[in-house]
Amino acid sequence: MSIQIYNTLNQEKEEFIPQQAGKVSMYVCGPTVYNYIHIGNARPAIVFDTVRRYLEYKGFDVDYVLNFTDVDDKIINAAKKTGETVQEIADKYINAYLEDVGALGVKKATHNPRVMDTMDDIVAFIQELIDKGFAYEVEGDVYYKPRKFDGYGKLSHQSIDELRVGARIQIGEKKEDPLDFALWKNAKDDEISWDSPWGKGRPGWHIECSAMVKKHLGETIDIHAGGQDLTFPHHENEIAQSEALTGKPFARYWMHNGYINIDNEKMSKSLNNFVLTRDLINAHDPEVIRFFMLSVHYRNPINFTEELLESAKNSFNRIKTAYQNLEHRKHSSMNLVNDADNWMEKINSFKQEFENAMDDDFNTANAISVLFDITKEANQYIQQDQTQAKVIDAFQAAMETFLHILGLEAWSKDELLDEEIEALIEERNEARKSRNFARADEIRDQLKEKNIILEDTPQGVRWKRG
């Protein structure tokens, strides 16, 4: 089956066919780096990283570009407050972003362009738009004229005449039309600025993405992604800028992820209910956070509460435990090669189901349910009197594959116990043999305090970290 992607442009699922066989160009709108990111910023990072991982699993070579907006009012204000330079603020929060998102299992982008490094391209882009009659300069500002561009509104499905534009003109602006938006802003006295044909200034917000996409991925890209609030005006404006310039389609598939609410309310400054990704990572296992995010389809809203995260932790533990129990059972398995066909077939069918789920617009919620199905099957298998190493391996390999696609495999590394603990486990075994259960339980409790949990199975003691 082919991959189906819900395309905001047409509001329906479409078969995904990249321009070039085997290659995917993908651009994701990144953060404005003026603060630590909140969990709302973490969602697109995780979701589109998972999209990328799945495309790579399917054999595509993915060029994944995520930008950093490092020139912006908010950064300038932050710099004014702390006395640092804009560059320093930006550097600090770019590093923080990469750390946070890295902890959540997000792979590094192939490029992380910054506005500061793209200034020449941005200026050239704007100049060309002026030359082509889509933009005009007024006293050092440059504005784009959406009314000049035929398809304006095609992404957000807004009619240009229905837009409520009353609030759009601010005092001191010199737009010809309230709909016009800034490509270049004239510098105020002491602000950071760059030279341009229209004097010192800095770019508007939307133009950077158009310029970066063109610079790093070309005129038409396969996938453009971001939060659904970016649909309008940001992405709409990107299309207007880029397509006016090139005359070619800007992006072929537009993907937008849903919002995160906190206790059923939008995160907002007035409610003061922002949850910083950083704080959450310090308080919870990052993989549980990622698992939680992926347990809901990316286009649906997620409500975040501590209780739901706790529930996600228990859920994810079930999968982890099954994987670890397979590992333990491996040592008491036989190396026969026959009689395993039924199980191997079953395991293969899970693979197919997993792919079916992911093919269907990256339905991670269903993909995770396949992970639970295989977990149950594996649990049943290892309870049999006799097991085969080959089947155990196949179970584990399938689980690893699924977990890797979801970016959740980091925990599965081998862990070792130190000698002291090994000795205690051995002592407990002896105590149990001689039916000295008091001593056995004492040791079990003692280890539990050290976060080592012992479980007695027909195949001997099994331990795990609590």
Next chain:
RNA sequence: GGCGGUAUAGCCAAGAGGUAAGGCAGAGGACUGCAAAUCCUUUACCACCGGUUCGAAUCCGGUUACCGCCUCCA
């Protein structure tokens, strides 16, 4: 006002014409020296009202509630 989204068990969440996946929590049972883990069993008038259909959470029309975007925002 325009555009879009959401309403499914105590909770979370898939499903998009053939009478409801999965997980968490709860209850009962099995296994265990006791536990743990696991297995088995168990819980749904799919927001409301009409319509189409042999058949509708699923399609159409309407209603209600909530949410997002239209202004910086993931």
